[in-house]
Amino acid sequence: METSINISNGKAPLSTSSKAVQQPTRGVKKGIAIGDFIIRLCAMAATMGAAITVGLADQSLPFFTQFLRFQARYKDIPSLVFFMVANAIVTGYLVLSLPFSVICIIRPLAAAPRLLLVIFDAAMAGLTIAAGSASASIIYLAHNGHPNTNWLPFCQQFGDFCQAVSGAVVGSLIAGTLLLFLLILSAFALKRS
Template sequence: METDRSGETAINIIPGTKANGKGKAPVVVSSTKAVEQPKGGLKKGIAICDFLLRLCAIGAALGATATMGTTAETLPFFTQFLQFQAQYNDIPAFQFFVIANAIVAGYLLLSLPFSIICIIRPYATAPRLLLVIFDTVMAGLTIASASASASIVYLAHYGNPNTNWLAICQQFGDFCRSVSGAVVGSFIAGAILMVIIVLSAFALKRS
């Protein structure tokens, strides 16, 4: 019996020897090959990065949602009967922003168990493929809402003389700073989702 380096074990029988007291030796060939299971270190590392990036994206999306949803400013005047107030729900683009980022944050939270499955089973393709599909949809939703809100923020900062839209950030400074920060947070969440998609696609390619 010999064992080679590849893990294959073979039983060699010398011709002409007797077995069980008979003249003919039974021809017995037994070969077993040890199948080496790939360790999957690279895929597991990608899955761990995926999980950590999802946590970061949750923080960015939740921060953007909370910041925009609580943004309001009232200008002080001599009388309480004459006040100017700016709120996020006065602008439909900001309302869409809050709803979209809340949906993205909820999805990312629900996707964490699937990301953990990819860590435990780095060669499982079904959960990773499912995540890639929904991550792409959520990345598009995040970037769309952030882009729509960014255009409103630009008008708030600089206005548009051709359409007689006045810049309001000189009066509502705190309001503009809050919505600007929320938009930046949403863009960060969208960028993280794009990185997650690229990592997942790379892991699927090497399956």
């Protein structure tokens, strides 16, 4: 470690080599960037799984005859349509954000890509949590009904459909939590040391 004393202006500041100060910060930020990339992949898998599960959720039950059937599909419930579209949008965003995350790994001290990710991660976290919350309320009504308004529990007849959609909602809320964790990681990475 080198130290030098500057006495030209009458002051004696102590300075250290810039390499010794920069390296620990760079290493920590690179570790945060690698964690960001891994969490981003996990969130992408969760939102993709949620969108695909809801898109494929379909159940038919016979009613008196084989030709007359009751059918449960995500298209019949507007909040599930919003849920599927929102999770598909977030999945697309996460795929498009992977190159920026790689840039943050390669250049851990670059603030511009990290700031861009923070802004869009916040928007996508809000979208994911909003879609998951709206669908969770509908699924709660489907499981329990509402006796004051004479809404019967829907899931007693369409158990497979409700199982699939409930799992997708849990996956989406996990993805929203991961996106919030990404925001915390990015805040630490943007912090000046």
